[in-house]
Amino acid sequence: MVLNPVLGKLVSKRVVLASASPRRQEILTNVGLRFEVVPSWFKETLEKSSFAAPYEYAVETAKQKALEVANRMHVKHLRTPDVVIGADTIVTVDEQILEKPVDKQDAYRMLSRLNGKEHSVFTGVAIIHCSSKDNQLETEVTDFYEETKVKFSDLSEELLWEYIHSGEPMDKAGGYGIQALGGMLVEYVHGDFLNVVGFPLNHFCKKLAELYYPPPKHNVQHKKYDSIPSVDTFENLSDGESESSDFTEHKGASKLDSSGMCSSGAICNSENNSSIKTGFTVPLENQNGVSESAAKLPSKILELMDGFRASKAMFVASKLKMFDHLKDKGPLKAVDIANEVGTSVCGTERLLDACAALGLLEKTPQGYSNTDSANTYLTSDGECSLHGYIIHSNDHIWPLFTNLESAVKEGSRQNHRAFGKKAEDLFKDYYHSQEVKQRFMAAMHSIAQLTARDVATAFDLSRFKSACDLGGCTGALAHELGQIYPNLKVTVFDLPEVIANTSYFQPPGQNTAPVTFISGDFFKDDLPEADLYILSRILHDWPDEKIHVLLSKISAVCKPGCEILLAEMVLDDEKKNRSTALLQSLNMLVQTEGKERSGSEYRALLEQHGFANVKIRLTGNLLDVILCVKA
Numbered sequence: 001m002v003l004n005p006v007l008g009k010l011v012s013k014r015v016v017l018a019s020a021s022p023r024r025q026e027i028l029t030n031v032g033l034r035f036e037v038v039p040s041w042f043k044e045t046l047e048k049s050s051f052a053a054p055y056e057y058a059v060e061t062a063k064q065k066a067l068e069v070a071n072r073m074h075v076k077h078l079r080t081p082d083v084v085i086g087a088d089t090i091v092t093v094d095e096q097i098l099e100k101p102v103d104k105q106d107a108y109r110m111l112s113r114l115n116g117k118e119h120s121v122f123t124g125v126a127i128i129h130c131s132s133k134d135n136q137l138e139t140e141v142t143d144f145y146e147e148t149k150v151k152f153s154d155l156s157e158e159l160l161w162e163y164i165h166s167g168e169p170m171d172k173a174g175g176y177g178i179q180a181l182g183g184m185l186v187e188y189v190h191g192d193f194l195n196v197v198g199f200p201l202n203h204f205c206k207k208l209a210e211l212y213y214p215p216p217k218h219n220v221q222h223k224k225y226d227s228i229p230s231v232d233t234f235e236n237l238s239d240g241e242s243e244s245s246d247f248t249e250h251k252g253a254s255k256l257d258s259s260g261m262c263s264s265g266a267i268c269n270s271e272n273n274s275s276i277k278t279g280f281t282v283p284l285e286n287q288n289g290v291s292e293s294a295a296k297l298p299s300k301i302l303e304l305m306d307g308f309r310a311s312k313a314m315f316v317a318s319k320l321k322m323f324d325h326l327k328d329k330g331p332l333k334a335v336d337i338a339n340e341v342g343t344s345v346c347g348t349e350r351l352l353d354a355c356a357a358l359g360l361l362e363k364t365p366q367g368y369s370n371t372d373s374a375n376t377y378l379t380s381d382g383e384c385s386l387h388g389y390i391i392h393s394n395d396h397i398w399p400l401f402t403n404l405e406s407a408v409k410e411g412s413r414q415n416h417r418a419f420g421k422k423a424e425d426l427f428k429d430y431y432h433s434q435e436v437k438q439r440f441m442a443a444m445h446s447i448a449q450l451t452a453r454d455v456a457t458a459f460d461l462s463r464f465k466s467a468c469d470l471g472g473c474t475g476a477l478a479h480e481l482g483q484i485y486p487n488l489k490v491t492v493f494d495l496p497e498v499i500a501n502t503s504y505f506q507p508p509g510q511n512t513a514p515v516t517f518i519s520g521d522f523f524k525d526d527l528p529e530a531d532l533y534i535l536s537r538i539l540h541d542w543p544d545e546k547i548h549v550l551l552s553k554i555s556a557v558c559k560p561g562c563e564i565l566l567a568e569m570v571l572d573d574e575k576k577n578r579s580t581a582l583l584q585s586l587n588m589l590v591q592t593e594g595k596e597r598s599g600s601e602y603r604a605l606l607e608q609h610g611f612a613n614v615k616i617r618l619t620g621n622l623l624d625v626i627l628c629v630k631a
């Protein structure tokens, strides 16, 4: 779910965050944005005195950071990104610009200046839209800044030094982190808190709204985006569709009757009273046009209550290949689709209407047709088809999840309840029939294709000569690695039942780098030699005991300097923020003995087997990446 649909405009774009700041990564990840992280190499050394105002310095630095990454990625022939985001945070006090302290003395100097006073925090942000024409990079720059005022209490020398010795100030503008220990120094904040932390999310969304929902020319009233558009339809999540600025057009269009329904019969959106197609939030306006009841309605809970119905509607339409038929022959009427797929007309019409309301289809007098997102993701041959994973979700995960209650009570997987068969070995269960095996492989292939580029580029892997993808299934990640690193020889090592079935999934065309497939069981058989061992979505399948067996085997064949790359959904250490990963951990509960783990948990497992320098990258995609080296 994307609460703010303007972020959905970036869904099908290759978005790059040109920042090493973990805070910026977290702020953007938390709102569901998918992006790659490519830290900028631009040195923050612009001449401050040449700028008329401090914020101009921050904006220019942000711009240069983003442009450096856009250029580097273009030149390196990694696919040119669509959007690069750069940011720079500075603190100003007494007309001085403070950046990150270089050492403890510098931190002390900064904090002493801020002590007992109000100061400003500016973050400059640059959003660069990139395109490639005749192999030349073309860029369109949008930039802005946000100012937040912060006041420090009167702080004792002792407290300042204690804070400095905590180590927290060192990578933070002005020498403090308001989101952690530094919060104790602060008396008040006027303005956007996240701006202080490093990224002005609200202003960023407004800027995107200006860019992606340009105001209708006849309606000058809405020229400025004071609020983020809140039209909550799925089509706003896809790029290029529904470009109209619905949210301005609908403003105030519907009135509510006493039952809370819009007079049009549509359900209304709480923020701007616009007609929306999904959700239940029903506002009442007071005389100032402010919604009174919205706050009382548990819209999040209502949405979650509804969530399984929406999933199932999409699953069934996918399983019945409705999106495939519409791609080939749309627009089609319900009766035509019902005839094509052999379903009832009344049931088909309701399903298609629901899919249209969810933004998966478009409904016109000519009939139903796919949205661009449906063509791309929901058809079985779509460019980034998730069909395989959707069918696996419908046929395998859904029955398991209906037994979640038992799984939670018993703390174990539920295959016996869902499929009337006691779980044996996890993969033997998947591979007991050709049909289930192919379904599972297609599901893994969908996810691997969606994530491969982000996994492959999370770190620079060009120094490696050979890589072995343990449990690499269809080879989707291996092929992507071969594309990006032409000097890397990639081997996929997987069970014989898998290797025997990989041919169907190989990419078409001659110019893909060759991948070698070797069959074997990584728990029992000798592992192929490699400089880099990859485990993508493997460790989460297993309990710690089994992971120790596997890591000790890898450690035994790894020469010093060899590395391991893990691709997993990494939980935050407190296990409270990343809902997709936490739900995935429940998913592992109902079907495996494994679980999702936090960065610290992975680090501890790896370090026990002699791996060091564990680096973690949150990619913003479904998989995050961990790299470590055999000491």
Ligand SMILES: O=c1[nH]cc([C@@H]2O[C@H](COP(=O)(O)OP(=O)(O)OP(=O)(O)O)[C@@H](O)[C@H]2O)c(=O)[nH]1
Pocket (backbone or CB within 6 Å): 018, 019, 020, 021, 022, 023, 024, 039, 040, 044, 065, 087, 088, 089, 090, 100, 171, 172, 173, 176, 177, 178, 179, 182, 196, 197, 198, 199
């Ligand atoms: O209260 C807080 N104030 C500031 C921060 C963090 O401080 C840094 C600011 O540095 P900069 O903008 O130069 O960004 P870098 O970290 O060097 O990363 P780039 O690669 O983008 O240059 C920033 O990380 C803020 O998050 C804080 O955490 N709390």
